[in-house]
Amino acid sequence: MPETVPTEDEVLAWFESLSNWGRWGPADQLGTLNLVTDEKRRAAAGLVRRGRAVSCAWDIDTSEHPDDAGTAPRRLMVTTGQGLADPARVLAPGQESHPRHAGAAEQISLYPHGFRLTHLDALAHQFWDGRMYNGRPAELVTAAQGATELDISALRHGIVTRGVLVDAAAHRGVDWLAPREGVRPEELDAFLEAHDLTVEPGDAILLRTGYGAKVAAQGQDRIRETGRAGWHAACLPWLREHDVALIGTDTSTDASPSGYPAVRNPVHLVGIVAMGLSVLDNCNLEALAATCAELGTWEFQFVLAPLAFAGATGSPANPLAIL
Amino acid sequence: MPETVPTEDEVLAWFESLSNWGRWGPADQLGTLNLVTDEKRRAAAGLVRRGRAVSCAWDIDTSEHPDDAGTAPRRLMVTTGQGLADPARVLAPGQESHPRHAGAAEQISLYPHGFRLTHLDALAHQFWDGRMYNGRPAELVTAAQGATELDISALRHGIVTRGVLVDAAAHRGVDWLAPREGVRPEELDAFLEAHDLTVEPGDAILLRTGYGAKVAAQGQDRIRETGRAGWHAACLPWLREHDVALIGTDTSTDASPSGYPAVRNPVHLVGIVAMGLSVLDNCNLEALAATCAELGTWEFQFVLAPLAFAGATGSPANPLAIL
């Protein structure tokens, strides 16, 4: 297969030719997660050979990030352990003396999208021509009620399947892919062949561009200016043919800018809207890549259980690879 | 073993006699999760026989609950799918015409404690006499920085272990335990013996009081008035002897009121502060109980990956049983 770059017209045509609309019925809420069967989950458990569990998520903190105005995580304490021994300590309402017990708690506020938080998109997250996956009207996602269909709570029982790490950075022999670089299907196939792996229906494919190593070395990119490495649009037919259930990436999935002015984020748009593909953004794949290299295996049990917040179009996520 | 109820003095003595302080070193952040080894995780995967994945969490919504003033979940939309076709649609800043693509996103706000949300407590969540687990000062949990030790981010690689469901309601032959009723060690043993199960070090024990069935039939209790079923304090030595790593419950863990005025929540306090036990509150165990009964097995692979929010003393959780 020559490394040809699809034209914008070709990408636009994929909204129809790669579509899964109707494939699992008109009321389907799961998209490609229909491909994860009991048998698939059973087999995935068999990939746990050493008993190692590795997070694919970034820790969450409240620090300032570029391109994150208005969406930075907040953690505001409601009670703390401070001053418990101070003679002037204030009694809680209704208390007459200080108990020996005390506790701490907080409110947390999160934006499960953007360039920072490891998060899973619900199928209601993207629209094309006013439609969501399966042809449902975008209008069903409202300010008052959130996503009244295709929201994240449809995934309450989690995603448990076979995971495969495609370490594109290691395969290219670089620390990280430069911003804007897109990984194409030829490269996926080469990696899989080199590691004697086959992609099967219902798999979760995690793509490592090395962005975690870049952050460690140089700090966060100002994404809107620099762009990001990620999946090239050319992978879309490959994902459809292989019936991949979920893609996760250590960037925000699409190589960006994508080069397609009318379809700025083709992997998100064709993937989510047409194919019903589960998309997992902003993974931290550094620990997993190191573990895979150490153990000499790039497949594992993949477990991701989003928060089933009714009406939400995404969830913060801590996906685990168990191997 | 006669069904004796420990005195408050006996419970107070357990802060020392059941203590795990120092057991895993002075800098330990994991408590009983140290008992979950690679071998344990490997064996747990072997419990996946049918490939069923079942959530142990409640869906999250924004409805009004009793006893939840100030801590109800909030989901506030940042973009929606409304009005995309309206001629008066407002352009985003910098746009000259409307794109064919659009999307939806939201901020979510959660309180990972209390009586509603399924959540995992971090070891920094409880204090006794101004100390946390391992003797660390409560003062280390501050308003500005949150928990600077023993916070939930210590559990970033998740909890993957053998899970056992103790269905106390089914075992008693009732729909649900009445509020205030505590399950005692004799009952745990009887359930395990009846189902030919042995508890092993590093296990996660999920206790079903049937509260989910009660909610379905009667709505949410006003907990502060009615109290709740749960673990009786008498189970604490049992949990320590069996080296249980985590307990999850379909209520807020402690049978309450506990009957111990000075140690209001003994399972939380002795469990978390003295033993370093992981405590998972407010599970929804209805689907799991039905699945266990259907499959005739009460053990499974248990997977819980909290959000690793630095400084937080808990995390919303969607624990999965895979069986």
Place this chain on the structure above:
Amino acid sequence: MPETVPTEDEVLAWFESLSNWGRWGPADQLGTLNLVTDEKRRAAAGLVRRGRAVSCAWDIDTSEHPDDAGTAPRRLMVTTGQGLADPARVLAPGQESHPRHAGAAEQISLYPHGFRLTHLDALAHQFWDGRMYNGRPAELVTAAQGATELDISALRHGIVTRGVLVDAAAHRGVDWLAPREGVRPEELDAFLEAHDLTVEPGDAILLRTGYGAKVAAQGQDRIRETGRAGWHAACLPWLREHDVALIGTDTSTDASPSGYPAVRNPVHLVGIVAMGLSVLDNCNLEALAATCAELGTWEFQFVLAPLAFAGATGSPANPLAIL
């Protein structure tokens, strides 16, 4: 004038007959606040005879209210004064020793609408047939950008005018008006005549139903069930004829239920959408009523400076009467 109750058709006709659309130009952002001139403000200052300043707002707190799910105020501390003398006190990042100075701060979260907070509605707060005041499309109020016209920031220089208190409860000789009771124009006129007052263009009229006294005696009503006293729709022509600039009420303005199924909140709808009237909900008029009675005057300088939050459709408010 006989006490006739307008029919729903008559109320519906007022959207046209009482309209101020176009009166102050097609780009107007102020509505009836155009009636507050420099001369009006100059004269209002002359009403300050004793130098008393009285708040017309409720204190804000975080307690649980009925009918307030999801919108209760939150105050979450970011730093406190606790534990400053504790030897285990945590240093702030970058600090080497504890300074003698410290401070406290918080995040506050408010919903400047509903039945609780004293708040001023922006003209973008209400729509009728998809239109706002002056015929502007409702579509201009978006999830991402808020109200892109007629938002509260248009009122950044505040409302400074003559205020008149109409104490309907005192005039009727009752402690408070029963829920659902509407004050009609005849009653306004009778009150004004009894107190030798004339309403002038640009005035702010504050209507006291005595709800504050009811709260003090009986606690908060469950408004959605009980209804509320307030302005009867019949006052709308009166407000338009007198060119009143703002109405404030110790309830949420409209007597409710209004009796008009198709125009549930006629004072809000005709007032804001057709007339461009400023509407101030949920005042606390108890202190003001007592002061007016004490001083024997029911007119005063009225000052209200909303928070000029760009895009917001309302603001929490602490209106002052200075007399």
Place this chain on the structure above:
Amino acid sequence: MPETVPTEDEVLAWFESLSNWGRWGPADQLGTLNLVTDEKRRAAAGLVRRGRAVSCAWDIDTSEHPDDAGTAPRRLMVTTGQGLADPARVLAPGQESHPRHAGAAEQISLYPHGFRLTHLDALAHQFWDGRMYNGRPAELVTAAQGATELDISALRHGIVTRGVLVDAAAHRGVDWLAPREGVRPEELDAFLEAHDLTVEPGDAILLRTGYGAKVAAQGQDRIRETGRAGWHAACLPWLREHDVALIGTDTSTDASPSGYPAVRNPVHLVGIVAMGLSVLDNCNLEALAATCAELGTWEFQFVLAPLAFAGATGSPANPLAIL
């Protein structure tokens, strides 16, 4: 009076020598606002000669500011005007058909401190040696309950007094004072003398450094790096002698860095803690300065009504000058 700069020891001594502790009784909650009497308010109304009302606040928006990580204002819409005419419009729960009326609302989240929002500090905002104003323990400001004394709700009836604008930038003949420059008492006196003004007990003094003009020309400073112009510590005795009730500034009050390592913000610390002075940060004084110059008067009625949020240590503010 020579322009001598006080030593740090001199500044430290002011915590005692300038103290107002006990002056208005041990339970006082108002500090220098006790100096604003009915007579003072009555006289202030007499300064309204033209009927002009001018805001001294910045509009609030959600844009990214430097030095504002984690504290930027948020406005999240709960309902909007989008999609009202779309055939797929979602009905609200319980509705059977779409009403002709609709409305918009939002949650707002604010941090009434820092370098951005125009805000009034409560007396509970600052501590020195573990004490607040009047010797009250800092420990009274807790995570759970906020400031249990000296909170902003003590100021519920607002601040209505004589205001005086000291336009230091105009007086120096510069567009704006450079960061770090402090205005000293000699300069205050020179300005007042030049404009034939006398400061009286209970006055509110607004100091303009021209920062608003700097923002207009150059954008926001990165305050933590550049520092800010403002009041020099040397003004503290002057403020105490003249019994000023409130100071407002178009920066965050203290010239910073102050040059006093142990008392980083001397005007905040001595002012609030020792004197009980009301401090109003981050005013926008551009419109007021222009109006004062136009009318040839630098005194006016000053009105500020903070949100009386129980337990809060500050309030967003929209102070008005009426002249």
